[in-house]
Structures are given as structure tokens and as C-alpha cells.
Amino acid sequence: MAATATRATTDEPGERGILSAFDRRRSGVRMGLGVVHVVLFTGLVVAGLGPVLWLAKAAVTPTQDTLSEPFALFPNGLDLANLTAAWVEVEVGRYFLNTLLVAAGCWAVSLLVAATGGYLLSVLRPRYTRLIDGAILATLFIPAVVLLVPLYLTVVRPAIGPSLLNNYLAVWLPAAANAFNVLLVKRFFDNLPREVFEAARTDGAGPFRLFWSIVLPMSRPILAVVSVFAIVASLKDYLWPSLVLPAAEIQPLGVRLPAIASQTELDVFLAALAIATLVPIVLFLLFQRVFLRSAGLGGAVKG
Amino acid sequence: MTALHEATAPAAVPAERRPSASGARRAPERGPVAGVRRWVRGGGLSTLAFAIPLLIVFGIFSWSPIVQAMVMSFQKTNLITSQFVGFDNFAHVLADPLLGRAVLNTLYFAVLALVLGFPLPILLAVLMSEVRRGRGLYSALAYLPVVIPPVVAVLLWKFFFSASETGVFNTVLGWVGIPAQPWIQSAASAMPSLVLEATWAAAGGSIIIYLAALLGVPGELYDAAEVDGATIWRKIWHVTLPQLRGVIFIMLILQIIATAQIFLEPFLFTGGGPNNATVTVLLLIYRYAFQNSLGGDYGEATALSLMLAIVLAGLSFLYFKATERWSS
């Protein structure tokens, strides 16, 4: 499945598609393909890149110009002060750091739970495996919305310990209770060659050695995918962090931006939006293949 | 929180002997202490160590809230005391004049999203699968909106949707001679506007998934069709689409499940307005629990979530069956 998904993102002609080699030589088809190229290129540039470029422009344009001539290129010059204002007054930097903290925590806890859980259910397989397996699978059928209120109350008044309100654990831990990630890892572990495990056990490797030195190194691809899922999900979530992190100073940017929208001048606000967009885009450009492979894998697994 | 959208069917695992079972074959020892010792020697302790993260996280943040939801929907609670109220919460919710509106709005969103947002990614993916050069670039461009944090996208589009003559979208419409539109400022066009943004934000992900599926269609099928003299259109109709059937069905159910829980767009764009035109079921749940001034009605909120959940669980089950069928 990963092979197909990888191919989706590359330019190499793999196996043939709908068009045969013969089709491709026909002039009608060649013209059609040319049109397709033009349509795809303009369409995707306008829809995909357009808003981002516009935002980049608006981030350094004075409010009045953005309002009166949204598409004019700097009729009254640049306003680079927006960016510094967004950084200093809106404190985008601080909230950005919060965003990273939230994402890093979600990533670490999700990975820990998915990897140890997958290992438990696939390799160690204690007596209660079927029970846990079923209980995890069952949560897939429960839509997130059901959890919203009880989970919120759990965080506000945990059975033990202080309230987790305004504590990053309230975001990290529920994010890790993700059945999909656990089952994804488990399924990957299921397909690892058992002989290697047996050989390691014969050499005296205990469960921890086996996990750390054999299973994890063999599982980098799936761990990368779970990482992308966990990080992307944490960057996208709004409702949950906005509920459990009411204190402004620890909120991630995504929660903070709507709250300050009405108190911030438009040009500065657009600059803040631009900064908030920058990092995910840079991450995407750097790790494009992992991103697209994960997205494709979502489908491959789904399909 | 998004587990469901990524749901999958785990392949059946061949039953395997527990490694720790070997300890049980020794000569039986007696007494609780011996039992514990035997358990520890059999690897019970390390197994437990690996079970703990999963059990804690799922126990506290998934299983127990699910049970709590069932209980709470029959209670009135104010965070300090709770009392059992039978089906009162359900009755109240069903009597809320806004519920019908919210259900209809949610359905409207779902249908619009299907009409507007469902065929487009398939079409684009088919086109992209046929071009040889530039596919990587096209994939990246198509996926770019998915990368933008949804909150940022919504706040940006809220500005795009300005109803003023010089609003971003209205300026574009002006270029082609279409008069300025009210976008989210009118009950009639608010929901379609929300769908437009949601489609833009989600299409890239679907395109990549369809693309992966399209490239998995065996070439021999096309070869065979050509032997029968099939034209390009017939190949698409008789080979491509039937081969995509499974993915399309699954994406369909996933999209319905996702749109049934639409929240961010109505919440940030319109707050449910104008005149309740964009109040969705989830927004109503949110209002019950968190917007009802001075402490929410958590019981009613969970009652409504449970009712929504039953519908969605049915869809999830369909989805589960479908993935099972098409992945084997």
C-alpha cells in the first residue's frame, strides 16, 4: 500500500493509466492533455497557492489598502511594521511556542501510547489482549462529539489530583487516546517477521530489549506516519484546546487568534495569520513526501 | 478527537501463543505470593509496563467518558451535585424549537458538501493521474490548503467573504461583471459560503487519497478494455470508476460522518447566524454545554450528543463493513 501511495506523489511514469501509449500519440488527446495541464496548473495555483500569496501580501500592506483595493500591489508602499507589531503586540511568538509545546506533547504521548500499545497487543499478547483490542476497536464507533462534555468534566474534576484545566496534559493525554493510531501500529507490528523476535528471545533479549532494539528500528515508516497524524491533528484542533486552556498565556496560536480578532487592527491581524501559516507550510515543504504519503496511506488503509 | 475520520479495520491477527504462557507449564506453586512470583517470572511485570500507557490514557480519556456520557444524559448536573432525571434531558432537547432547525441545517450542509465537494476531488484526481509531468507539483499545490491550520483558514476566509463592494471575493466577482454578494451576511447564502470554504479546506486530502487509489488500478484492465475497442470515456466509465467504487463509498461515508459534526465553520464564521441559518447540531450541543450563560446544561448536551452518536455509529458501522469488504 505504501508503494502505491508513494508513487502518487512522484513524477515517474509508473504503470499505465487510463490513456494508453497509443492514446497519448493522438493529437486530440495531446491537445486535451495540454488543456488539462493549463486547467490544473491555473486552478491549483489560484485555489491552493492564491490565498497563501494573498495573505503574504496583506501581511505587509496597510489596512486601508487591503480594505479598499484588496488586489492592488502595495499602492501606498509596504508596511513591514505589521509583522513586528504582530510579533510584539500580539505576541505571536509566545503563542507560537505554545503551539509547538502542544504539538510536541501530543506527538510524544501519542507515539508512546501507540508504540507500547501496539507492541502489547501485537507482540506481548497477554491474556486480556482480546478484551483491550475490542475495547479500543469499539471507541472507533463512538464519535468524538460524545466525549466532548464528559471528557471536559473529567478534565475539570479528575477523579484524582487537581483540575487539569489550563494544563497541557489536558490536551496531550486525550489526543493520545486515539484508537486509529494504536491499531495502525499494531497492524504494522503484526506484519513484522516473527522469526526475528524468536531469534532475539533465544539470544536472551527481554521484552524491553526486543521493543527498543528490534521492533522500533524496524518500524520507522509507521512511526513517521503516526507522528504526522498526531502533529497535524494537534495543529488542527480548535474546540478542545479552547475549552481546556482558557488562560490566555498558555493558549496555542490557533485558539488565541479568534479571541483577539476583534481587538487587533486588521493589518496586524492578517500579519499574525500569515505568521501562523508560515510554519505548517515550511514543515510541509520540508517533509512533503511524508505528508503526502501519510495522506495517501490514510486512503490506502481506508481503501 | 478525530479518531473516527481516520478509522480503519485492523486485519485479523493470526492467533498466537502468549509468550508469557510458558511460565504456566512449570510445576504449579501455591499461594498468592507464589502466584505473583510466577506472574512476575512469566514477564507479567514488563507486560504490565507496556500496558500502562494505553490503559491509563484510554481508561481515563476514552472509556470512562463514554460510560459517563451514558450516565450523564439521564442526570442534571451543575458540577457540584447531580440528580437523576430520567428521560427529561432527551425530552427537553427534542422539544427545543432550534433542534429541527439545527438538524435541517446540518443535513443541508452535508448535502451541499456532497454536491459541491464530493465529485470535484475525484475529477481532479483522475486528471492528475493522467498527466505525467508535474504530478508532484500538482499534488503539493492541491494539498496546500489542508496544511493551513483550519482556524487560520476560517479567519482568512471570513475576511474574503466581506460583503462590501471591495471585499476580496466581491472584487473578483466584479471583474467578471457579477454584482457584490452578501456571502455570510444573508441567511440564504451563508451556508453555501461555509460549504465553499470547507470544500476548499478538505479537497486536497481527498485528491491525494483518490490519486493513490487511481494509480493502484491494474494496467491490464485498461489493456483488456482496449482490446474490446473501448474509447477513453468508456474506459473511465467501465474500468476506472468501478475500480474506485470502494474508495468512493468509504470517502462518502467518511465525509457524511465529518459533515454531521461540523462545528468550526459555523462557530467562527457566523456564530449560527444570520437568523439561525447556520446553527448545526454540534453548535447546539456546544451552546447547551458551554454557551448557556452561567454554567451549562451538561445533561442536555450529552443527551443530544448521544442521539447524534447513534446515527453516526450506524454510519461508522457501515463504513467498517465496507472497509472490511474492500480491503479483503
Add this chain to the structure above:
Amino acid sequence: MLAVTATFVALAGCTAGGGDGKLELRVATFPPGADAAAYEAFAAQEAQFEKLHPDIDVIGVEYEWTGPTFAAQLAGGSLPDVFTVPFTDAKTLLANGQLADVTEQMNALGYTDEFNPIILDAVTGDDGHVYGFPRQAYAMGLHYNRALFEQAGLDPDSPPTTWDEVRADAKAIAEATGKAGYAEMSTSNTGGWQLTAATTARGGRIQEGEGGDYTSTIDNDGTRAALQFLHDLRWEDDSMGDDFLLDWGSINQEFAAGNIGMYTSGSDVYTALVRDFGLDPDVYGLTVMPMDGADAGVLGGGDIAVVSPTVDDATKDAATTWIDWYYMQKLLNQDAAVQDAKTLADSGQAVGTPVLPVLDQATYEKSREWIADYINVPLDQMQGFFDGIFDQTPVGEPKGHTQEVYALLDPIVQAVLTDQNADIDALLAQADVDAQALLDGN
């Protein structure tokens, strides 16, 4: 895992007691987005207070009253020890046991009897105990942009005094400048709030009754006239701009950005307009809301400084000491008033924003004289308000399920503003039924 624990400890540390034996008191400061100067002024006042009370360590916490998250924040312990709530919600909160009883402390301070009795009633429970310090009251006023008035050829020193004049001026502004001549809030319950204000200004009331027995009277001529007014401005004159989903924050933002000619809001909003929204004081104008009809009155409100019910006695004493010093003394005591005014003025914060007296009228007028030298708000641009406000009859906000009734009215305001064919009579009849159901519910 280590990092996780470390963060946990760090975050948990926020609420732990100070190491130097001082009592930590967490007090509400400003809503999100306040400028640095506001915090400067606060820091100066904090230092003054701590010098007087060396055993108390004041910690300012960003705070904005939001009904939705209040209960959870209270239960989760993330509320400041001292915060403010609107009059409207005080009764519900104290009935729920969500406010601390401060009767003793207020009596000890000795000015329980000096409050305007109507206002003190808003914070008194059925048990006769007092649960908060009314600190500021406002009356609804008509805020206008002098620059837009001038651009439209209108005289900013003679703002409109009737609704017809408001309409004519709005139209003139819209035609001359392309901006919204008049705007109205309509979301997050502010639509209901403003519609209620517009109703009372036309002699109507949306609710009647006292002490738990309320009747909805939403379907009245005042409300109908208020909605018809909006309808005419929106659809006949097209003088209300393009954004009809404004709330308190966004209408202030639009006004401060010079996109709105006139709107109604609390008379004290000037402070926030300058502090949080960057309004240029020179273009600001304030006058009274026009009154029309026999029972016409001006809707008022205000807020109350309260103490979290979860604090221990020592913290409660410290909390009331802070409330007395920060909110109350400037109303009662010349030195305190002068010091407060001077500190705020030095940091460029608004001093002298028009409010209504929470104490008696005489004390109020005296307190304005004390700070006369430091008043930096453009009083002459608020002349219309000062001239007219004491002739208007103050009307309190509806008492039964206030916020929920407001929430019911939001969609009606939105409907009139976004649907040319909205049937006002039908909308009001339906809202009246829904509101009555709500009132009968408990």
C-alpha cells in the same frame, strides 16, 4: 517523559502559594488585547497597593467575563480571586452559590448604606446578604464618529436627538462616505441586549414581573418600532454597511477603525475603545439615546466586583481590601480618587469616562470635581450625554433568564438586517412564545 513531568510541575506551580510568606491574590485585570500602557498603569497601582499592604502579593490575571466558561473555570479553579460580573448575571450567580458572601467585609468598610439602593439590590441575595461591590454603572448612549459627521456635512456638535434625525444622519453619512451610517450589534446575545435598549427607548419593555414571576412582553410596539427602524435603515436607506453579524468587540473595532457613523452601547465604552481598540479620541462623540413615547427610559447596567467563592477567609479579606482600594475608594475619597486618576492619566489611560453613580448622586458629583484636573477624555465631545442623561428615566435590564432571552432575540435582529422580507410581527410573536416557555421552565 521527564519533560512532561517538568511542565506539569511548572504549570501546577502557578497556583501554589508564594515562597516568601506573602498572601498571593489573583485579581482580574483587562480583557485580551489590552495595550501595554494599560498594564503599565496596572503595575503602578499594584505597587502602590503592595506598599500599603506588604503582606499581599497582587497578581494581575487577564480576564473577560464570559458566561459560557464561567462555571467550569470556577470549578477548575482558574478564575482570579477577584473579578467582575455584569449586574444582569449577579442574581443567578449568587443564587447558585457561585459568589462569596462579602456582607461582613462591606459592613466593616462602612459604606453599605451609601450605595444607591436599587443598585445594591442587584447584589443582595434572598437571605439579605451582600455578594459583591457594585463598582460602576452605565447608561446606554449613542456613540458617533465626529469625523464622519463632518464629511457628511453634519454638525458634530449637534448630534441627533430623535430617531428620525438618527436615520437622516445615518443616510447622509452612508451617502457621503460609503461607510455604515448606523450599526447594530446582533451576535453573542448583544443583539438582544441592544434590541432591549432600543425597545425601552421607545417606551416598550420586553419583560414584566418581579421576584421569579415573569411575563414575556417581547411582542410590544416599542420592539416593533425598534425593528422597523432597523429595517428602514437597512433596506430603504441602505445606511448600515455590510456587516450584520457584529458583537460588542467587533462593533467597537469597526467604530474605532472609522467605519461606523453611529451605534448604541454602554456609556463607559470609551475606555475600552481607546485602550483595547485604538480609537482616536478626537473623532469620538457621545450623546444620549433619543427617547420616544410616554414610558421611554434608558437601559442601564453595570458591573460588580466579586470574590470567588472558593477562596479561604484570609484571601477573602485580602480580596475585599483590594476591591475597596482599587475600585471603591476612588469613588469615596478625594486622595484615592486623585491618586487613581493621576496614575491612569500618566499611563495615557482614560480618566473621566461617563458612568452613572453607584453611590448617591452627590458623592458622584463630588468625585468628578476631585479628579477634574486629570480628566483626559474629551468632555466637550460628550456634552450631549452629560446634558441629557439625568433627565432620562433609568430602566434595569430584564431579570428573568436575561441572557437566554437576549439569545432568543439575536436571530430576530439578524433576520431584519439580512432578510428584506422578514416578517417582524411573526418573528416577535414566535419569540414571545419561546421566551415565555423559557420563563415558565423554572
